[in-house]
Amino acid sequence: MAERVVITGLGVCAPNGIGLDAFGEAMASGKSGIRFISELKQLEFGCQIAGEPLLTDNRINRYFTPLQLRGLNATGIIYGVLAGTDAWNDAGLPKADAETPDWDSGILFGTGTLGVAKFREAIHLIDNKEVRRLGSTTVIQTMASGISAYLGGILGCGNQVTTNSSACTTGTEGILMGYERIASGKAKRMLVGSCSDSGPYVWAGFDAMRILPRNYNENPENASRPMSATAAGFVPGSGAGALVLESLESAQERGGKIYAEVLGGAVNSGGQRGNGSMTAPNSEAVQRCIIEAVRNSGIKNSDIDTINGHLTATAKDALEIENWSRALDRSGPNFPYINSFKGLFGHCLAAAGSIECVASVLQFEKNQIFGNVNVEDLHPEIEEQVDRIKIPLKTIDYTPKILAKASFGFGDVNACVIFKRFID
Structure with a gap:
Protein backbone atom coordinates (compact mmCIF):
# COMPACT_ATOMS: atom_id res chain seq x y z
CA MET A 1 0.00 0.00 0.00
CA GLU A 261 -2.03 16.25 1.93
CA VAL A 262 -0.78 15.53 -1.58
CA LEU A 263 -3.29 13.15 -3.15
CA GLY A 264 -1.47 12.66 -6.45
CA GLY A 265 -1.32 14.16 -9.89
CA ALA A 266 -0.13 13.66 -13.45
CA VAL A 267 2.58 14.77 -15.86
CA ASN A 268 2.45 14.55 -19.65
CA SER A 269 3.34 16.23 -22.93
CA GLY A 270 1.37 17.23 -25.99
CA GLY A 271 4.27 16.22 -28.21
CA GLN A 272 4.03 19.61 -29.99
CA ARG A 273 1.33 18.06 -32.13
CA GLY A 274 -2.16 19.27 -33.01
CA ASN A 275 -2.55 22.79 -31.63
CA GLY A 276 0.54 22.31 -29.44
CA SER A 277 3.92 23.86 -30.18
CA MET A 278 7.16 24.81 -28.45
CA THR A 279 5.35 27.75 -26.82
CA ALA A 280 1.69 26.70 -26.76
CA PRO A 281 0.09 23.70 -25.06
CA ASN A 282 -1.80 20.98 -26.89
CA SER A 283 -5.33 21.25 -25.49
CA GLU A 284 -5.98 17.53 -25.63
CA ALA A 285 -2.82 16.90 -23.58
CA VAL A 286 -3.81 19.54 -21.02
CA GLN A 287 -7.23 17.97 -20.59
CA ARG A 288 -5.73 14.48 -20.35
CA CYS A 289 -3.29 15.70 -17.69
CA ILE A 290 -6.10 17.12 -15.54
CA ILE A 291 -8.32 14.05 -16.02
CA GLU A 292 -5.46 11.69 -15.14
CA ALA A 293 -4.54 13.78 -12.07
CA VAL A 294 -8.11 13.47 -10.78
CA ARG A 295 -8.15 9.72 -11.46
CA ASN A 296 -4.75 9.12 -9.85
CA SER A 297 -5.85 11.04 -6.75
CA GLY A 298 -8.89 8.85 -6.20
CA ILE A 299 -11.37 11.72 -6.30
CA LYS A 300 -14.26 12.86 -8.50
CA ASN A 301 -14.35 15.98 -10.66
CA SER A 302 -17.01 17.43 -8.38
CA ASP A 303 -14.70 17.15 -5.35
CA ILE A 304 -12.44 19.94 -6.59
CA ASP A 305 -13.60 23.27 -5.16
CA THR A 306 -10.55 25.41 -5.97
CA ILE A 307 -8.15 25.72 -8.90
CA ASN A 308 -4.90 27.62 -9.15
CA GLY A 309 -4.26 27.88 -12.87
CA HIS A 310 -1.17 28.54 -14.95
CA LEU A 311 -2.91 31.59 -16.52
CA THR A 312 -0.05 33.82 -17.64
CA ALA A 313 -1.96 36.90 -18.91
CA THR A 314 -1.68 36.01 -22.59
CA ALA A 315 -4.18 35.23 -25.33
CA LYS A 316 -4.12 31.57 -24.20
CA ASP A 317 -5.88 32.25 -20.86
CA ALA A 318 -9.36 31.73 -22.29
CA LEU A 319 -8.24 28.45 -23.87
CA GLU A 320 -6.87 27.27 -20.53
CA ILE A 321 -10.24 27.95 -18.87
CA GLU A 322 -11.95 26.00 -21.66
CA ASN A 323 -9.57 23.09 -21.06
CA TRP A 324 -10.33 23.07 -17.33
CA SER A 325 -14.05 23.20 -18.07
CA ARG A 326 -13.90 20.32 -20.55
CA ALA A 327 -11.63 18.17 -18.39
CA LEU A 328 -13.77 18.59 -15.26
CA ASP A 329 -17.09 18.78 -17.15
CA ARG A 330 -17.99 21.85 -15.11
CA SER A 331 -18.97 25.37 -16.13
CA GLY A 332 -20.90 28.47 -15.09
CA PRO A 333 -21.76 28.56 -11.37
CA ASN A 334 -20.71 24.89 -11.09
CA PHE A 335 -17.10 25.75 -11.97
CA PRO A 336 -14.66 25.71 -9.00
CA TYR A 337 -13.20 28.91 -7.61
CA ILE A 338 -10.16 29.78 -9.71
CA ASN A 339 -7.28 32.19 -9.30
CA SER A 340 -3.96 33.13 -10.85
CA PHE A 341 -1.20 34.57 -8.70
CA LYS A 342 0.83 35.97 -11.59
CA GLY A 343 -1.01 39.28 -11.28
CA LEU A 344 0.89 39.86 -8.02
CA PHE A 345 4.43 38.72 -8.84
CA GLY A 346 4.55 37.98 -12.56
CA HIS A 347 5.57 34.74 -14.23
CA CYS A 348 8.54 33.43 -12.27
CA LEU A 349 9.48 30.97 -15.03
CA ALA A 350 11.00 27.78 -13.55
CA ALA A 351 10.11 29.01 -10.05
CA ALA A 352 6.48 29.71 -10.97
CA GLY A 353 5.06 26.31 -10.06
CA SER A 354 6.73 26.07 -6.66
CA ILE A 355 5.97 29.64 -5.56
CA GLU A 356 2.36 29.22 -6.68
CA CYS A 357 2.10 25.86 -4.91
CA VAL A 358 3.29 27.47 -1.66
CA ALA A 359 0.61 30.16 -2.07
CA SER A 360 -2.01 27.55 -2.95
CA VAL A 361 -1.26 25.52 0.19
CA LEU A 362 -1.30 28.67 2.35
CA GLN A 363 -4.97 29.06 1.42
CA PHE A 364 -5.73 25.94 3.49
CA GLU A 365 -3.84 27.44 6.42
CA LYS A 366 -5.58 30.81 6.19
CA ASN A 367 -9.06 29.49 5.31
CA GLN A 368 -9.07 31.90 2.38
CA ILE A 369 -8.99 31.99 -1.39
CA PHE A 370 -6.60 34.70 -2.55
CA GLY A 371 -8.02 37.25 -4.95
CA ASN A 372 -7.30 37.86 -8.62
CA VAL A 373 -5.92 41.33 -9.33
CA ASN A 374 -6.26 43.33 -12.56
CA VAL A 375 -9.20 41.30 -13.85
CA GLU A 376 -12.01 43.81 -13.44
CA ASP A 377 -12.46 43.52 -17.21
CA LEU A 378 -12.86 39.74 -17.36
CA HIS A 379 -12.22 38.32 -20.82
CA PRO A 380 -15.64 37.78 -22.49
CA GLU A 381 -14.74 34.24 -23.62
CA ILE A 382 -13.96 33.34 -20.00
CA GLU A 383 -17.17 34.92 -18.74
CA GLU A 384 -19.09 32.68 -21.13
CA GLN A 385 -17.62 29.64 -19.37
CA VAL A 386 -17.30 30.64 -15.71
CA ASP A 387 -19.61 32.56 -13.40
CA ARG A 388 -17.88 35.78 -12.32
CA ILE A 389 -18.38 34.93 -8.65
CA LYS A 390 -15.95 32.03 -9.10
CA ILE A 391 -13.15 34.47 -10.04
CA PRO A 392 -12.92 36.62 -6.88
CA LEU A 393 -11.27 40.01 -7.35
CA LYS A 394 -10.28 40.17 -3.69
CA THR A 395 -9.40 37.56 -1.10
CA ILE A 396 -12.47 35.84 0.28
CA ASP A 397 -13.07 33.80 3.42
CA TYR A 398 -13.53 30.25 2.23
CA THR A 399 -12.06 26.96 3.38
CA PRO A 400 -10.78 24.99 0.37
CA LYS A 401 -11.19 21.24 0.62
CA ILE A 402 -9.52 19.94 -2.54
CA LEU A 403 -7.37 22.16 -4.76
CA ALA A 404 -5.99 21.42 -8.22
CA LYS A 405 -2.87 23.27 -9.29
CA ALA A 406 -1.46 23.00 -12.81
CA SER A 407 1.50 24.34 -14.77
CA PHE A 408 1.94 24.24 -18.54
CA GLY A 409 5.45 24.90 -19.85
CA PHE A 410 7.48 25.69 -22.95
CA GLY A 411 8.05 22.48 -24.86
CA ASP A 412 4.36 21.53 -24.51
CA VAL A 413 4.84 19.88 -21.10
CA ASN A 414 2.15 19.74 -18.41
CA ALA A 415 1.79 18.91 -14.72
CA CYS A 416 -1.23 18.90 -12.42
CA VAL A 417 -1.07 18.18 -8.67
CA ILE A 418 -4.02 17.69 -6.30
CA PHE A 419 -3.83 19.01 -2.73
CA LYS A 420 -6.34 18.19 0.01
CA ARG A 421 -7.09 19.77 3.35
CA PHE A 422 -5.58 17.31 5.80
CA ILE A 423 -8.01 15.13 7.72
CA ASP A 424 -6.48 12.34 9.78
Whole structure:
Protein backbone atom coordinates (compact mmCIF):
# COMPACT_ATOMS: atom_id res chain seq x y z
CA MET A 1 0.00 0.00 0.00
CA ALA A 2 1.34 3.42 -0.95
CA GLU A 3 2.42 5.80 1.78
CA ARG A 4 0.23 8.86 2.32
CA VAL A 5 2.22 12.05 1.67
CA VAL A 6 1.74 15.34 3.50
CA ILE A 7 3.29 18.80 3.44
CA THR A 8 5.05 19.73 6.69
CA GLY A 9 7.14 22.75 5.71
CA LEU A 10 6.93 25.77 3.41
CA GLY A 11 9.47 28.37 2.33
CA VAL A 12 9.38 31.16 -0.22
CA CYS A 13 11.49 33.92 -1.71
CA ALA A 14 9.06 35.83 -3.93
CA PRO A 15 8.91 39.28 -5.51
CA ASN A 16 6.09 40.35 -3.17
CA GLY A 17 7.33 38.72 0.00
CA ILE A 18 10.32 36.85 1.41
CA GLY A 19 9.45 34.38 4.15
CA LEU A 20 6.06 32.82 4.83
CA ASP A 21 4.63 35.60 6.99
CA ALA A 22 5.43 38.44 4.60
CA PHE A 23 4.39 36.41 1.57
CA GLY A 24 1.12 35.25 3.13
CA GLU A 25 0.18 38.79 4.10
CA ALA A 26 1.03 40.06 0.62
CA MET A 27 -1.08 37.38 -1.04
CA ALA A 28 -4.07 37.97 1.22
CA SER A 29 -3.95 41.76 0.84
CA GLY A 30 -3.18 41.80 -2.89
CA LYS A 31 0.24 43.43 -2.54
CA SER A 32 2.17 43.44 -5.80
CA GLY A 33 5.85 42.70 -6.22
CA ILE A 34 6.10 43.95 -9.80
CA ARG A 35 8.34 47.01 -10.13
CA PHE A 36 10.11 49.25 -12.62
CA ILE A 37 13.68 48.01 -13.18
CA SER A 38 15.98 50.87 -14.19
CA GLU A 39 18.59 48.49 -15.63
CA LEU A 40 16.06 47.28 -18.19
CA LYS A 41 15.45 50.86 -19.30
CA GLN A 42 19.20 51.47 -19.63
CA LEU A 43 19.41 48.37 -21.82
CA GLU A 44 16.47 49.63 -23.93
CA PHE A 45 14.13 46.74 -23.22
CA GLY A 46 10.58 47.17 -24.42
CA CYS A 47 9.26 45.80 -21.11
CA GLN A 48 11.08 47.55 -18.28
CA ILE A 49 9.27 45.97 -15.35
CA ALA A 50 9.66 42.65 -13.54
CA GLY A 51 8.97 40.78 -10.34
CA GLU A 52 12.23 40.37 -8.43
CA PRO A 53 12.75 39.53 -4.72
CA LEU A 54 14.22 42.43 -2.75
CA LEU A 55 17.07 40.94 -0.73
CA THR A 56 19.45 42.63 1.68
CA ASP A 57 23.00 41.53 2.47
CA ASN A 58 22.01 41.06 6.10
CA ARG A 59 19.36 38.50 5.14
CA ILE A 60 21.63 36.65 2.72
CA ASN A 61 24.41 36.45 5.32
CA ARG A 62 22.12 34.48 7.64
CA TYR A 63 21.98 31.58 5.15
CA PHE A 64 25.51 31.33 3.79
CA THR A 65 28.97 31.10 5.31
CA PRO A 66 31.59 33.68 4.23
CA LEU A 67 33.26 30.90 2.22
CA GLN A 68 29.99 30.04 0.41
CA LEU A 69 29.43 33.71 -0.38
CA ARG A 70 32.85 34.17 -1.97
CA GLY A 71 32.20 34.86 -5.65
CA LEU A 72 28.52 33.87 -5.37
CA ASN A 73 26.37 35.78 -7.85
CA ALA A 74 23.92 33.11 -9.05
CA THR A 75 20.66 34.66 -7.90
CA GLY A 76 18.71 31.43 -8.41
CA ILE A 77 20.94 29.63 -5.91
CA ILE A 78 20.50 32.45 -3.40
CA TYR A 79 16.71 32.40 -3.75
CA GLY A 80 16.60 28.61 -3.60
CA VAL A 81 18.79 28.31 -0.51
CA LEU A 82 16.65 30.87 1.32
CA ALA A 83 13.37 29.17 0.41
CA GLY A 84 14.66 25.63 0.93
CA THR A 85 16.29 26.33 4.28
CA ASP A 86 13.19 28.16 5.50
CA ALA A 87 10.97 25.23 4.49
CA TRP A 88 13.23 22.79 6.35
CA ASN A 89 13.18 24.96 9.45
CA ASP A 90 9.43 25.48 9.16
CA ALA A 91 9.01 21.69 9.25
CA GLY A 92 10.99 21.60 12.48
CA LEU A 93 13.64 19.33 10.99
CA PRO A 94 17.27 19.40 12.13
CA LYS A 95 20.30 19.51 9.88
CA ALA A 96 22.28 16.27 9.80
CA ASP A 97 25.30 16.12 12.12
CA ALA A 98 28.80 16.70 10.83
CA GLU A 99 29.59 13.01 10.32
CA THR A 100 26.44 11.19 9.19
CA PRO A 101 23.98 12.18 6.43
CA ASP A 102 20.24 11.98 6.97
CA TRP A 103 19.67 8.85 4.88
CA ASP A 104 15.87 9.19 4.96
CA SER A 105 15.72 12.74 3.57
CA GLY A 106 16.32 13.86 0.00
CA ILE A 107 16.12 16.95 -2.19
CA LEU A 108 14.59 17.50 -5.61
CA PHE A 109 15.04 21.17 -6.45
CA GLY A 110 14.58 22.31 -10.02
CA THR A 111 15.59 25.23 -12.19
CA GLY A 112 15.41 26.44 -15.77
CA THR A 113 18.65 28.31 -16.26
CA LEU A 114 21.12 28.77 -13.43
CA GLY A 115 24.05 31.10 -12.95
CA VAL A 116 23.46 33.14 -16.09
CA ALA A 117 25.36 36.12 -14.66
CA LYS A 118 28.18 33.78 -13.62
CA PHE A 119 28.32 32.41 -17.17
CA ARG A 120 28.63 35.95 -18.49
CA GLU A 121 31.45 36.69 -16.06
CA ALA A 122 33.21 33.45 -17.00
CA ILE A 123 32.87 34.07 -20.75
CA HIS A 124 34.43 37.53 -20.34
CA LEU A 125 37.41 36.10 -18.45
CA ILE A 126 37.88 33.23 -20.90
CA ASP A 127 37.73 35.53 -23.94
CA ASN A 128 40.36 37.73 -22.29
CA LYS A 129 42.63 34.72 -21.63
CA GLU A 130 42.13 34.94 -17.85
CA VAL A 131 40.91 31.42 -17.18
CA ARG A 132 42.84 31.21 -13.91
CA ARG A 133 40.68 33.99 -12.46
CA LEU A 134 37.46 31.97 -12.82
CA GLY A 135 37.54 30.81 -9.22
CA SER A 136 36.56 27.51 -7.66
CA THR A 137 32.77 28.05 -7.58
CA THR A 138 32.11 28.66 -11.27
CA VAL A 139 31.15 25.04 -11.96
CA ILE A 140 28.72 24.63 -9.07
CA GLN A 141 27.07 27.99 -9.79
CA THR A 142 26.47 27.18 -13.45
CA MET A 143 25.55 23.49 -13.38
CA ALA A 144 21.81 22.83 -13.34
CA SER A 145 22.03 20.81 -10.12
CA GLY A 146 23.97 23.54 -8.35
CA ILE A 147 20.94 24.50 -6.28
CA SER A 148 20.27 20.96 -5.03
CA ALA A 149 24.00 20.52 -4.35
CA TYR A 150 24.08 23.66 -2.19
CA LEU A 151 20.98 22.61 -0.24
CA GLY A 152 22.18 19.01 0.04
CA GLY A 153 25.38 20.16 1.72
CA ILE A 154 23.71 22.70 3.98
CA LEU A 155 21.10 20.24 5.26
CA GLY A 156 23.13 17.02 5.02
CA CYS A 157 20.54 14.99 3.11
CA GLY A 158 21.64 11.44 2.23
CA ASN A 159 18.72 10.22 0.11
CA GLN A 160 18.29 11.26 -3.53
CA VAL A 161 19.64 14.77 -4.14
CA THR A 162 18.94 15.95 -7.67
CA THR A 163 17.29 18.54 -9.88
CA ASN A 164 14.64 18.66 -12.60
CA SER A 165 14.04 21.11 -15.42
CA SER A 166 10.83 21.42 -17.43
CA ALA A 167 10.50 25.15 -18.12
CA CYS A 168 7.43 26.68 -16.43
CA THR A 169 6.29 23.22 -15.29
CA THR A 170 9.44 22.56 -13.25
CA GLY A 171 8.14 23.33 -9.75
CA THR A 172 4.85 21.46 -10.04
CA GLU A 173 6.50 18.49 -11.73
CA GLY A 174 9.09 18.34 -8.93
CA ILE A 175 6.39 18.06 -6.27
CA LEU A 176 4.97 15.03 -8.04
CA MET A 177 8.41 13.45 -8.40
CA GLY A 178 9.07 13.91 -4.69
CA TYR A 179 5.60 12.63 -3.86
CA GLU A 180 6.20 9.46 -5.87
CA ARG A 181 9.51 8.76 -4.11
CA ILE A 182 7.88 8.96 -0.69
CA ALA A 183 4.71 7.11 -1.72
CA SER A 184 6.85 4.21 -2.97
CA GLY A 185 8.73 4.02 0.34
CA LYS A 186 12.10 5.13 -1.05
CA ALA A 187 12.33 8.18 1.22
CA LYS A 188 10.61 9.52 4.33
CA ARG A 189 11.07 13.17 3.46
CA MET A 190 11.82 15.16 0.29
CA LEU A 191 12.54 18.87 0.09
CA VAL A 192 11.05 19.88 -3.26
CA GLY A 193 10.95 23.22 -5.00
CA SER A 194 12.38 25.28 -7.82
CA CYS A 195 14.16 28.55 -8.48
CA SER A 196 14.81 30.98 -11.28
CA ASP A 197 17.60 33.48 -11.85
CA SER A 198 16.72 37.13 -12.28
CA GLY A 199 18.05 39.88 -14.51
CA PRO A 200 18.24 41.02 -18.11
CA TYR A 201 20.18 38.00 -19.38
CA VAL A 202 17.29 35.76 -18.32
CA TRP A 203 14.45 38.00 -19.47
CA ALA A 204 15.91 39.36 -22.74
CA GLY A 205 14.78 36.45 -24.91
CA PHE A 206 11.15 36.94 -23.88
CA ASP A 207 11.39 40.66 -24.55
CA ALA A 208 12.75 39.89 -28.01
CA MET A 209 9.77 37.58 -28.62
CA ARG A 210 7.50 40.57 -27.84
CA ILE A 211 5.39 38.53 -25.42
CA LEU A 212 5.95 40.91 -22.49
CA PRO A 213 3.76 44.00 -21.85
CA ARG A 214 5.35 47.21 -23.14
CA ASN A 215 2.79 49.83 -22.15
CA TYR A 216 2.98 49.56 -18.36
CA ASN A 217 6.51 50.76 -17.62
CA GLU A 218 5.07 53.68 -15.65
CA ASN A 219 2.30 51.60 -14.09
CA PRO A 220 3.92 48.26 -13.23
CA GLU A 221 1.37 46.98 -10.70
CA ASN A 222 -1.36 46.92 -13.35
CA ALA A 223 0.73 45.17 -16.01
CA SER A 224 0.13 41.51 -15.22
CA ARG A 225 -3.52 40.83 -16.09
CA PRO A 226 -4.41 37.11 -16.09
CA MET A 227 -7.89 36.37 -17.48
CA SER A 228 -8.36 40.04 -18.40
CA ALA A 229 -9.72 41.30 -21.72
CA THR A 230 -6.78 43.73 -21.81
CA ALA A 231 -4.05 41.17 -20.99
CA ALA A 232 -0.94 42.21 -22.91
CA GLY A 233 1.57 39.49 -22.10
CA PHE A 234 3.27 38.09 -19.03
CA VAL A 235 5.53 40.06 -16.71
CA PRO A 236 8.81 38.21 -16.06
CA GLY A 237 9.64 37.28 -12.50
CA SER A 238 12.10 35.30 -10.40
CA GLY A 239 12.50 33.74 -6.98
CA ALA A 240 12.01 30.33 -5.38
CA GLY A 241 9.45 28.25 -3.54
CA ALA A 242 10.02 25.14 -1.44
CA LEU A 243 7.90 22.48 0.27
CA VAL A 244 8.84 19.66 2.63
CA LEU A 245 6.98 16.50 1.63
CA GLU A 246 6.88 13.76 4.24
CA SER A 247 5.23 10.42 4.78
CA LEU A 248 2.22 10.75 7.04
CA GLU A 249 3.68 8.12 9.33
CA SER A 250 6.94 10.06 9.74
CA ALA A 251 5.15 13.38 10.29
CA GLN A 252 2.87 11.93 12.94
CA GLU A 253 5.67 10.08 14.70
CA ARG A 254 7.55 13.31 15.31
CA GLY A 255 4.48 15.48 15.86
CA GLY A 256 5.08 17.64 12.80
CA LYS A 257 2.65 20.31 11.67
CA ILE A 258 0.70 19.28 8.57
CA TYR A 259 -0.37 21.94 6.05
CA ALA A 260 -2.11 19.68 3.55
CA GLU A 261 -2.03 16.25 1.93
CA VAL A 262 -0.78 15.53 -1.58
CA LEU A 263 -3.29 13.15 -3.15
CA GLY A 264 -1.47 12.66 -6.45
CA GLY A 265 -1.32 14.16 -9.89
CA ALA A 266 -0.13 13.66 -13.45
CA VAL A 267 2.58 14.77 -15.86
CA ASN A 268 2.45 14.55 -19.65
CA SER A 269 3.34 16.23 -22.93
CA GLY A 270 1.37 17.23 -25.99
CA GLY A 271 4.27 16.22 -28.21
CA GLN A 272 4.03 19.61 -29.99
CA ARG A 273 1.33 18.06 -32.13
CA GLY A 274 -2.16 19.27 -33.01
CA ASN A 275 -2.55 22.79 -31.63
CA GLY A 276 0.54 22.31 -29.44
CA SER A 277 3.92 23.86 -30.18
CA MET A 278 7.16 24.81 -28.45
CA THR A 279 5.35 27.75 -26.82
CA ALA A 280 1.69 26.70 -26.76
CA PRO A 281 0.09 23.70 -25.06
CA ASN A 282 -1.80 20.98 -26.89
CA SER A 283 -5.33 21.25 -25.49
CA GLU A 284 -5.98 17.53 -25.63
CA ALA A 285 -2.82 16.90 -23.58
CA VAL A 286 -3.81 19.54 -21.02
CA GLN A 287 -7.23 17.97 -20.59
CA ARG A 288 -5.73 14.48 -20.35
CA CYS A 289 -3.29 15.70 -17.69
CA ILE A 290 -6.10 17.12 -15.54
CA ILE A 291 -8.32 14.05 -16.02
CA GLU A 292 -5.46 11.69 -15.14
CA ALA A 293 -4.54 13.78 -12.07
CA VAL A 294 -8.11 13.47 -10.78
CA ARG A 295 -8.15 9.72 -11.46
CA ASN A 296 -4.75 9.12 -9.85
CA SER A 297 -5.85 11.04 -6.75
CA GLY A 298 -8.89 8.85 -6.20
CA ILE A 299 -11.37 11.72 -6.30
CA LYS A 300 -14.26 12.86 -8.50
CA ASN A 301 -14.35 15.98 -10.66
CA SER A 302 -17.01 17.43 -8.38
CA ASP A 303 -14.70 17.15 -5.35
CA ILE A 304 -12.44 19.94 -6.59
CA ASP A 305 -13.60 23.27 -5.16
CA THR A 306 -10.55 25.41 -5.97
CA ILE A 307 -8.15 25.72 -8.90
CA ASN A 308 -4.90 27.62 -9.15
CA GLY A 309 -4.26 27.88 -12.87
CA HIS A 310 -1.17 28.54 -14.95
CA LEU A 311 -2.91 31.59 -16.52
CA THR A 312 -0.05 33.82 -17.64
CA ALA A 313 -1.96 36.90 -18.91
CA THR A 314 -1.68 36.01 -22.59
CA ALA A 315 -4.18 35.23 -25.33
CA LYS A 316 -4.12 31.57 -24.20
CA ASP A 317 -5.88 32.25 -20.86
CA ALA A 318 -9.36 31.73 -22.29
CA LEU A 319 -8.24 28.45 -23.87
CA GLU A 320 -6.87 27.27 -20.53
CA ILE A 321 -10.24 27.95 -18.87
CA GLU A 322 -11.95 26.00 -21.66
CA ASN A 323 -9.57 23.09 -21.06
CA TRP A 324 -10.33 23.07 -17.33
CA SER A 325 -14.05 23.20 -18.07
CA ARG A 326 -13.90 20.32 -20.55
CA ALA A 327 -11.63 18.17 -18.39
CA LEU A 328 -13.77 18.59 -15.26
CA ASP A 329 -17.09 18.78 -17.15
CA ARG A 330 -17.99 21.85 -15.11
CA SER A 331 -18.97 25.37 -16.13
CA GLY A 332 -20.90 28.47 -15.09
CA PRO A 333 -21.76 28.56 -11.37
CA ASN A 334 -20.71 24.89 -11.09
CA PHE A 335 -17.10 25.75 -11.97
CA PRO A 336 -14.66 25.71 -9.00
CA TYR A 337 -13.20 28.91 -7.61
CA ILE A 338 -10.16 29.78 -9.71
CA ASN A 339 -7.28 32.19 -9.30
CA SER A 340 -3.96 33.13 -10.85
CA PHE A 341 -1.20 34.57 -8.70
CA LYS A 342 0.83 35.97 -11.59
CA GLY A 343 -1.01 39.28 -11.28
CA LEU A 344 0.89 39.86 -8.02
CA PHE A 345 4.43 38.72 -8.84
CA GLY A 346 4.55 37.98 -12.56
CA HIS A 347 5.57 34.74 -14.23
CA CYS A 348 8.54 33.43 -12.27
CA LEU A 349 9.48 30.97 -15.03
CA ALA A 350 11.00 27.78 -13.55
CA ALA A 351 10.11 29.01 -10.05
CA ALA A 352 6.48 29.71 -10.97
CA GLY A 353 5.06 26.31 -10.06
CA SER A 354 6.73 26.07 -6.66
CA ILE A 355 5.97 29.64 -5.56
CA GLU A 356 2.36 29.22 -6.68
CA CYS A 357 2.10 25.86 -4.91
CA VAL A 358 3.29 27.47 -1.66
CA ALA A 359 0.61 30.16 -2.07
CA SER A 360 -2.01 27.55 -2.95
CA VAL A 361 -1.26 25.52 0.19
CA LEU A 362 -1.30 28.67 2.35
CA GLN A 363 -4.97 29.06 1.42
CA PHE A 364 -5.73 25.94 3.49
CA GLU A 365 -3.84 27.44 6.42
CA LYS A 366 -5.58 30.81 6.19
CA ASN A 367 -9.06 29.49 5.31
CA GLN A 368 -9.07 31.90 2.38
CA ILE A 369 -8.99 31.99 -1.39
CA PHE A 370 -6.60 34.70 -2.55
CA GLY A 371 -8.02 37.25 -4.95
CA ASN A 372 -7.30 37.86 -8.62
CA VAL A 373 -5.92 41.33 -9.33
CA ASN A 374 -6.26 43.33 -12.56
CA VAL A 375 -9.20 41.30 -13.85
CA GLU A 376 -12.01 43.81 -13.44
CA ASP A 377 -12.46 43.52 -17.21
CA LEU A 378 -12.86 39.74 -17.36
CA HIS A 379 -12.22 38.32 -20.82
CA PRO A 380 -15.64 37.78 -22.49
CA GLU A 381 -14.74 34.24 -23.62
CA ILE A 382 -13.96 33.34 -20.00
CA GLU A 383 -17.17 34.92 -18.74
CA GLU A 384 -19.09 32.68 -21.13
CA GLN A 385 -17.62 29.64 -19.37
CA VAL A 386 -17.30 30.64 -15.71
CA ASP A 387 -19.61 32.56 -13.40
CA ARG A 388 -17.88 35.78 -12.32
CA ILE A 389 -18.38 34.93 -8.65
CA LYS A 390 -15.95 32.03 -9.10
CA ILE A 391 -13.15 34.47 -10.04
CA PRO A 392 -12.92 36.62 -6.88
CA LEU A 393 -11.27 40.01 -7.35
CA LYS A 394 -10.28 40.17 -3.69
CA THR A 395 -9.40 37.56 -1.10
CA ILE A 396 -12.47 35.84 0.28
CA ASP A 397 -13.07 33.80 3.42
CA TYR A 398 -13.53 30.25 2.23
CA THR A 399 -12.06 26.96 3.38
CA PRO A 400 -10.78 24.99 0.37
CA LYS A 401 -11.19 21.24 0.62
CA ILE A 402 -9.52 19.94 -2.54
CA LEU A 403 -7.37 22.16 -4.76
CA ALA A 404 -5.99 21.42 -8.22
CA LYS A 405 -2.87 23.27 -9.29
CA ALA A 406 -1.46 23.00 -12.81
CA SER A 407 1.50 24.34 -14.77
CA PHE A 408 1.94 24.24 -18.54
CA GLY A 409 5.45 24.90 -19.85
CA PHE A 410 7.48 25.69 -22.95
CA GLY A 411 8.05 22.48 -24.86
CA ASP A 412 4.36 21.53 -24.51
CA VAL A 413 4.84 19.88 -21.10
CA ASN A 414 2.15 19.74 -18.41
CA ALA A 415 1.79 18.91 -14.72
CA CYS A 416 -1.23 18.90 -12.42
CA VAL A 417 -1.07 18.18 -8.67
CA ILE A 418 -4.02 17.69 -6.30
CA PHE A 419 -3.83 19.01 -2.73
CA LYS A 420 -6.34 18.19 0.01
CA ARG A 421 -7.09 19.77 3.35
CA PHE A 422 -5.58 17.31 5.80
CA ILE A 423 -8.01 15.13 7.72
CA ASP A 424 -6.48 12.34 9.78
